[in-house]
Amino acid sequence: MEFQEFREKTALVTGAASGIGLAVARRLADEGATVVVADYDEDGAQLAAGELETAGARTAAVAMDVTNPASVEAGVKFAVDTYGGLDLAVNNAGISGPSAPTGEYELSAWNRVIATNLTGVFHCLRYELPVMAAAGRGAIVNMSSILGTNGFAGSPAYVAAKHGLVGLTKTTALEYADKGVRINAVGPGFIDTPLLRETDNPMRERLVSLHPQGRLGTADEVAGLTLFLLSDSAAFVQGSYHLVDGGYSAQ
Numbered sequence: 031m032e033f034q035e036f037r038e039k040t041a042l043v044t045g046a047a048s049g050i051g052l053a054v055a056r057r058l059a060d061e062g063a064t065v066v067v068a069d070y071d072e073d074g075a076q077l078a079a080g081e082l083e084t085a086g087a088r089t090a091a092v093a094m095d096v097t098n099p100a101s102v103e104a105g106v107k108f109a110v111d112t113y114g115g116l117d118l119a120v121n122n123a124g125i126s127g128p129s130a131p132t133g134e135y136e137l138s139a140w141n142r143v144i145a146t147n148l149t150g151v152f153h154c155l156r157y158e159l160p161v162m163a164a165a166g167r168g169a170i171v172n173m174s175s176i177l178g179t180n181g182f183a184g185s186p187a188y189v190a191a192k193h194g195l196v197g198l199t200k201t202t203a204l205e206y207a208d209k210g211v212r213i214n215a216v217g218p219g220f221i222d223t224p225l226l227r228e229t230d231n232p233m234r235e236r237l238v239s240l241h242p243q244g245r246l247g248t249a250d251e252v253a254g255l256t257l258f259l260l261s262d263s264a265a266f267v268q269g270s271y272h273l274v275d276g277g278y279s280a281q
């Protein structure tokens with residue numbers, strides 16, 4: 031165990047049925063946190079919570095669609111009612127959306143990606159922050175991307191949403207700094223998760239070549255940075271955006 035303090039804490043992780051969210055949920059559970067596994071993939075959330083429970087964690091699955099504010103409100107309320115509060119949140123649920131230049135991008139795809147990757151995180155913050163502010167403590171990580179500062183041709187909605195998340199992170203961090211709540215963003219490079227497994231081989235090889243380390247990242251490597259930001263070791267880290275990208279953004 032690296033972070034003893036997590037044993038006393040309840041965490042909500044969205045998109046925790048798969049990939050980065052699942053890796054974060056596993057790490058938090060390993061550190062003794064109570065973990066609410068939230069995902070709109072109900073079966074996946076149940077499976078993930080079952081795995082954590084078998085490993086000895088206090089955990090529950092909630093069906094949550096981050097595009098629906100009532101669903102997010104209910105998920106946060108569940109955590110508070112069941113475990114007596116909410117100390118940590120990782121707003122991670124996201125989708126990649128199709129690839130097309132902006133002039134040909136389907137309006138419905140734009141709306142879906144923004145609704146999930148940007149408005150979905152706003153919904154989470156909207157219901158997490160009052161609970162944490164009332165308790166006078168809390169730590170939140172918003173899952174952005176290297177595409178929170180870099181452009182990427184063919185992904186206008188995803189890039190706009192992830193840039194927006196960086197601004198939202200800074201703004202909420204300013205608003206809640208004096209209330210004991212820290213909010214930061216993580217910017218992963220391309221990570222080997224189911225989100226990327228849809229991409230064909232040539233595209234995958236291109237993505238690998240964009241990273242100076244010559245490989246994609248792992249979900250566990252993103253979880254490592256995320257746990258640090260949630261921990262008391264990061265007590266003075268507020269409103270900033272942290273990369274875990276194998277050197278992608280150093281170029």
Ligand SMILES: NC(=O)c1ccc[n+]([C@@H]2O[C@H](COP(=O)([O-])OP(=O)(O)OC[C@H]3O[C@@H](n4cnc5c(N)ncnc54)[C@H](O)[C@@H]3O)[C@@H](O)[C@H]2O)c1
Nearest residue numbers: 045047048049050070095096123124175218220221223225
């Ligand atoms: N994989 C990468 O290369 C990469 C890089 C940078 C950032 N990210 C970001 O990390 C986050 C997690 O991505 P991942 O790679 O683990 O993807 P993933 O597809 O493996 O997992 C995403 C999870 O989010 C859930 N989800 C999607 N829409 C939802 C909604 N409306 N409500 C609730 N749950 C929903 C899915 O069911 C899934 O379990 C995303 O925000 C993604 O943009 C991923």
